[in-house]
Amino acid sequence: MTNMAILLSGRGSNMLALAQRCAQGDLEAKICFVASDKKDAYGIMMAKSLGLKTLLLPYEEGKEQAEKVLDEKLQSDSVDWIVLAGFMRMLSPTFVGKYEKRIVNIHPSLLPSFPGTQAIKDAFEYGVKVTGVTVHLVDEKMDHGPILSQREVRICDEDTLESLEEKIHAIEHDLYWQTLKNLFAGRFKMKGRRMTIEGPY
């Protein structure tokens, strides 16, 4: 069984989708704990209501201290993978270096287009006809590491920002667990910067 920890800052719909897939046995992994930099994040309340362990990261004491608390918990719970799901902080290069290729993130655009915290709005306002979702490994730069999977979302003339957000989130909730399943099974191989997948996807 793969051990994972989920980090979030907000509403936690991706955490919830992953927790449901774990509970149904689609994703054979254990959520050791859900951590947040925000004590009143809706996702933390939801994690508690699901009976998951939670951890508050004390960023008010500085990034170094917050990452020390996280690191200790990751070690004590023997966590294999750190899964970012709307975690709105940059992890330090030291932390990322220590957990190299063991941190994964989901981003609501087709990277490298529209990195940053307002990707759906940025893509919508730019007027692109196709956007989407990216799951990638985390490196020291924002929304930058090797891409594991992407799925496109078409923006129709009838779409509003709200309808686009709904479409993107629906794709996220499907793409993340499927990608993690392949990742945890060790099916991704690295060829240069390119992550390839072995066997049927």
Ligand code: GRF
């Ligand atoms: C998602 O759009 C994710 O791609 C981005 O942050 C958002 C988190 O949403 N990184 P939620 O908290 O999982 O609902």
